[in-house]
Amino acid sequence: MRRYDLNWATLSFLVALALFFIAFLFYPLWYAVVKSVMVDNKFTFTFYELMLTSPVYQEAILNSFRLGTITTIATTILSLPIAFFLVRYDFRGKNLLNGLILVPMVLPPFVGAIGMKQMFARFGSINLLLLDIGFIDQPIDWFGGGGFVGVVILEVLHLYPIMYLNVAASLANIDPSLEEAARNMGSSGFKLFRTVTFPLMLPGYFAGAIIVFIWAFTDLGTPLIFNYRQVVSVQIFNSIEDINENPMAYALVVFVLLLTVFFFYLSKTLLGNKRYEMIARGHVSSASRPASTGLTALIYVSMLSLTGIAMLPHLSVFLTSITEQWFMSVLPQELTGKYYGMVFEHPLALSSIKTSLILSVLSTSLDVVLGVAIAYLLTRTRIPYKGVLDATAMLPLALPGLVLAFGYLAGYSGTFLDARNNPMPLLVIAYAVRRLPYMVRAAYAGFQQTSVTLEEAAQNLGASRLRILFQITFPLIIANLVAGGILCFSFAMLEVSDSLILALKDEYYPITKAIYALLGRISDGPYLASAMGVFGMFLLIISLFLAGRFLGRRMGELFRA
Amino acid sequence: MVGVTLENVTKRFDNVVALERINLQINPGEFFFLLGPSGCGKTTLLRILAGFYTPEGGHVHFGDRDITLVPPHKRNTGMVFQNYALWPHMTVWKNVEYGLTMRNINQHEKDQRVKRALEMVQMAGYADRSPNQLSGGQQQRVALARALVIEPGVILMDEPLSNLDARLRLEMREHLQDLHKALGVTIIYVTHDQKEALAMGDRVAVMQMGQVAQIGTPREVYTRPATRFVADFIGEINLIPGDITNVQDTIIHTDIGDIRGATDRTFTKGQRVLCAVRPEALDFLEGEPSKHDNVVSGQVKHVIYLGEVEQYIVELLDGTQIKLVEYDPAEQRAMPGDSVRLKFSSQRVVILPDEEDDRHETV
Numbered sequence: 031m032r033r034y035d036l037n038w039a040t041l042s043f044l045v046a047l048a049l050f051f052i053a054f055l056f057y058p059l060w061y062a063v064v065k066s067v068m069v070d071n072k073f074t075f076t077f078y079e080l081m082l083t084s085p086v087y088q089e090a091i092l093n094s095f096r097l098g099t100i101t102t103i104a105t106t107i108l109s110l111p112i113a114f115f116l117v118r119y120d121f122r123g124k125n126l127l128n129g130l131i132l133v134p135m136v137l138p139p140f141v142g143a144i145g146m147k148q149m150f151a152r153f154g155s156i157n158l159l160l161l162d163i164g165f166i167d168q169p170i171d172w173f174g175g176g177g178f179v180g181v182v183i184l185e186v187l188h189l190y191p192i193m194y195l196n197v198a199a200s201l202a203n204i205d206p207s208l209e210e211a212a213r214n215m216g217s218s219g220f221k222l223f224r225t226v227t228f229p230l231m232l233p234g235y236f237a238g239a240i241i242v243f244i245w246a247f248t249d250l251g252t253p254l255i256f257n258y259r260q261v262v263s264v265q266i267f268n269s270i271e272d273i274n275e276n277p278m279a280y281a282l283v284v285f286v287l288l289l290t291v292f293f294f295y296l297s298k299t300l301l302g303n304k305r306y307e308m309i310a311r312g313h314v315s316s317a318s319r320p321a322s323t324g325l326t327a328l329i330y331v332s333m334l335s336l337t338g339i340a341m342l343p344h345l346s347v348f349l350t351s352i353t354e355q356w357f358m359s360v361l362p363q364e365l366t367g368k369y370y371g372m373v374f375e376h377p378l379a380l381s382s383i384k385t386s387l388i389l390s391v392l393s394t395s396l397d398v399v400l401g402v403a404i405a406y407l408l409t410r411t412r413i414p415y416k417g418v419l420d421a422t423a424m425l426p427l428a429l430p431g432l433v434l435a436f437g438y439l440a441g442y443s444g445t446f447l448d449a450r451n452n453p454m455p456l457l458v459i460a461y462a463v464r465r466l467p468y469m470v471r472a473a474y475a476g477f478q479q480t481s482v483t484l485e486e487a488a489q490n491l492g493a494s495r496l497r498i499l500f501q502i503t504f505p506l507i508i509a510n511l512v513a514g515g516i517l518c519f520s521f522a523m524l525e526v527s528d529s530l531i532l533a534l535k536d537e538y539y540p541i542t543k544a545i546y547a548l549l550g551r552i553s554d555g556p557y558l559a560s561a562m563g564v565f566g567m568f569l570l571i572i573s574l575f576l577a578g579r580f581l582g583r584r585m586g587e588l589f590r591a
Numbered sequence: 592m593v594g595v596t597l598e599n600v601t602k603r604f605d606n607v608v609a610l611e612r613i614n615l616q617i618n619p620g621e622f623f624f625l626l627g628p629s630g631c632g633k634t635t636l637l638r639i640l641a642g643f644y645t646p647e648g649g650h651v652h653f654g655d656r657d658i659t660l661v662p663p664h665k666r667n668t669g670m671v672f673q674n675y676a677l678w679p680h681m682t683v684w685k686n687v688e689y690g691l692t693m694r695n696i697n698q699h700e701k702d703q704r705v706k707r708a709l710e711m712v713q714m715a716g717y718a719d720r721s722p723n724q725l726s727g728g729q730q731q732r733v734a735l736a737r738a739l740v741i742e743p744g745v746i747l748m749d750e751p752l753s754n755l756d757a758r759l760r761l762e763m764r765e766h767l768q769d770l771h772k773a774l775g776v777t778i779i780y781v782t783h784d785q786k787e788a789l790a791m792g793d794r795v796a797v798m799q800m801g802q803v804a805q806i807g808t809p810r811e812v813y814t815r816p817a818t819r820f821v822a823d824f825i826g827e828i829n830l831i832p833g834d835i836t837n838v839q840d841t842i843i844h845t846d847i848g849d850i851r852g853a854t855d856r857t858f859t860k861g862q863r864v865l866c867a868v869r870p871e872a873l874d875f876l877e878g879e880p881s882k883h884d885n886v887v888s889g890q891v892k893h894v895i896y897l898g899e900v901e902q903y904i905v906e907l908l909d910g911t912q913i914k915l916v917e918y919d920p921a922e923q924r925a926m927p928g929d930s931v932r933l934k935f936s937s938q939r940v941v942i943l944p945d946e947e948d949d950r951h952e953t954v
Contacts, residue, residue: 179734207676213663214641214670217692222664225689229680 032532035411043403044413050400051422054459058437059287060482065440066280077281086284087265092141093178094247101185101246102193102239108186108336115329119321127333132191132574134340139188140251140526140542141563144549144556145346147255155361177258184256185246187340192245200234201227215391233297240293248286249431251526251542255549262286263432263527270531273440283436287429294428344567351560358565369554369561376558381537382544389454389540390522393461397518400462401469402511406499408470409477410485427467431527435460440532448471453532457540460528463516472514476507513576520573524566541566593654593744594619595640599918602635602801609635611801612649617779617794619654622771624788625781627798632657633781634749635914636798640779641747642666657711669738670747674754677722677728682731683733686781690741695786708740709733711770714832728759735767739774745920748780752787785825787811797821819943822867829873829913831866832945835859841942846909850885852940863945864936870902870916875924876932884934889913891929896920 157169269279354364548559595617602610625633642663712732788810805817816822833845889907901920
């Protein structure tokens with residue numbers, strides 16, 4: 031038996047794939063690293079020194095750390111109890127609440143920031159309301175510290191669902207008999223949680239915490255909208271214009287990159303070897319128990335108020351979008367639908383929608399082709415360096431979008447791909463690379479759930495490999511592919527950091543960058559931007575719903591196969 | 592060690608009755624088995640004893656203490672889980688030590704007791720290992736040590752050997768028996784494996800659909816099954832339906848002739864019953880039968896050689912097939928197609944009420 035399944039087609043695809051990853055994943059990162067330590071062909075650490083000594087950069091780094099840390103802690107505090115109650119208790123409408131938790135994810139936080147400002151600005155609705163009823167004399171500075179609080183709130187409201195998903199999954203993964211064994215040994219309550227439950231959850235919790243931390247640390251859109259500029263991400267964004275004169279941004283990008291690598295390394299070494307193989311064999315599932323009426327009420331009240339608060343920015347965006355003028359009043363004075371019409375008339379809005387559609391269709395197609403091929407190679411063939419391929423395809427998941435986008439812009443500057451001339455090719459590739467992990471995962475899951483014996487049966491009856499792929503395998507995993515594709519598409523439509531950084535000319539603005547640009551225009555800009563934000567929300571809701579439908583309906587069938 | 596008493600214990604899951612008025616008396620120091628097929632309620636019963644389930648009705652006593660509503664962590668039971676449930680984030684030593692820590696025992700005593708417990712299960716050399724580095728059999732032993740070390744009043748075992756391979760299972764059986772003898776602790780052991788129950792148990796409760804079908808020593812439940820279910824579930828048995836024609840001499844009229852049985856129960860004349868005969872109680876009749884023997888005739892259908900035993904399937908005149916097992920078969924006694932006569936002593940015929948027939952009458 032040969033060691034590997036390698037024919038010319040596989041081999042050339044692998045080579046092409048390697049070149050693609052080298053060009054669009056490793057080279058941009060490498061370029062930033064090199065630029066950060068080389069000036070006029072001389073090796074130097076000047077920029078790092080400057081980064082760590084200059085008060086401006088010190089403050090930015092410190093602020094980013096504070097932002098990341100506070101967001102991580104706050105999302106932990108929010109999501110731990112929610113996960114605990116939703117995983118451990120049964121009550122009516124549990125599925126509904128479970129779905130409701132994810133709602134805040136449907137809006138890029140920077141669109142939420144528009145609504146947030148409307149509500150909580152110095153003369154926003156809340157302050158005006160409080161002034162009206164005479165509760166306060168002076169408007170309260172809700173966003174404190176030059177917008178820091180506002181950014182934190184928005185990050186927390188946007189990211190707690192991600193933390194929840196990780197915490198809940200790790201909690202649900204714990205074999206109930208492990209806790210039962212502890213109770214049998216005389217442990218209970220908080221002692222039980224501290225000695226058994228939490229240590230077992232730790233790997234899953236840590237993974238979630240890292241995602242949240244890195245996300246908050248590198249998020250560009252939200253601080254930009256709040257005009258909170260003393261953070262690393264905005265510093266990088268600001269220095270794009272004069273990157274050739276001031277290479278500080280390279281050092282900052284490498285700093286973020288190293289930080290990311292460090293955290294993921296930490297999670298791998300500290301907790302990687304502790305990823306407990308959970309035995310799910312016991313036929314007893316006592317993990318969840320019915321909640322009393324009082325507890326159910328408590329869960330509902332707290333969950334609904336949390337979701338309500340998390341939805342405030344969305345609601346506010348919606349209200350803004352249907353308002354003629356909303357200024358110095360608690361609620362909108364005059365309603366109108368005209369901004370929705372304008373979305374399809376305004377030249378910038380219209381062209382941005384077209385651009386985003388083209389970009390998303392192209393990048394999604396690329397994702398589907400690459401993702402399915404990679405997943406197929408990983409699950410169905412014996413090829414050399416499988417681990418490397420797997421890790422590489424998953425790498426963009428850990429990589430902050432900011433870092434990669436910056437690498438593209440700088441690394442391809444002056445080539446035929448220069449984003450300053452026409453960002454479209456790089457945008458397509460950036461979108462595709464960033465979302466490739468989702469597609470690979472979706473297809474991978476499909477291949478794994480589909481027993482190889484189904485394919486072998488067809489082979490046994492004389493079908494060729496290609497025929498089997500199209501007649502047996504694809505029909506069985508189509509749900510996964512559709513779901514993965516929908517996710518890639520909708521994420522691409524509302525992608526933020528690549529779009530903000532790479533699209534530098536009006537004519538190539540995707541939707542998100544157009545929204546950002548419109549917000550800066552005094553007159554009708556914010557209203558139009560809000561209307562576009564509402565469209566974005568609907569797009570995401572519908573795609574998430576569809577993806578869930580596709581996977582949900584077919585999930586059972588797939589498992590039975 | 593304590594005795595365990597269950598009074599009318601009833602458990603429901605969403606209106607499905609899992610246990611129906613269970614009454615049991617388990618003596619201090621007894622090695623007691625709950626035996627039954629999956630879904631019979633045996634694990635539910637064990638989990639009620641551990642405190643993971645609260646019964647909807649009835650009471651559970653440990654000794655004189657009513658523990659029905661006592662939470663699991665205050666019961667002082669040592670449970671061995673089917674999947675061992677060793678905490679993967681603690682070493683073997685920490686796993687065993689945990690229960691002692693919860694009981695606020697001082698470090699010196701803890702060290703001694705953990706050491707002794709690990710020695711007892713022959714795992715002293717593995718104290719610093721992580722459970723993931725152990726084989727199934729070794730994890731099993733650690734789980735046992737964890738349950739033993741707290742010196743529980745009752746040890747509860749939930750199919751502890753079901754994940755081990757056959758050879759290891761036999762080894763652990765002996766080991767468990769030795770431990771029970773040495774410690775004299777009350778053990779309540781759930782299994783669906785009748786061999787485990789027969790081999791180790793002081794007494795066995797055979798359970799069926801949430802009820803106790805029979806309680807007795809292994810010999811009693813095997814040789815004197817109380818119901819058709821028990822007879823069927825434990826070992827193999829031939830069942831021949833018939834009517835009681837003579838109450839005095841226990842003679843049953845069947846389609847294959849009269850069968851004489853032995854019973855300490857009282858039946859009424861004309862009652863529908865089953866004559867239950869173990870395959871090994873049957874023998875080929877050569878020459879004349881003695882006066883205690885029942886004799887039936889038939890034709891050999893299949894002969895199955897299994898090494899230590901040989902099975903003969905014989906079709907009787909009315910078409911029923913019965914099985915005969917011969918131990919240590921030196922040579923084949925009959926060929927398929929042979930006409931044979933079979934004998935079995937009336938002492939080996941258990942008369943059981945025909946439950947299906949009972950049901951028909953009550954409807």
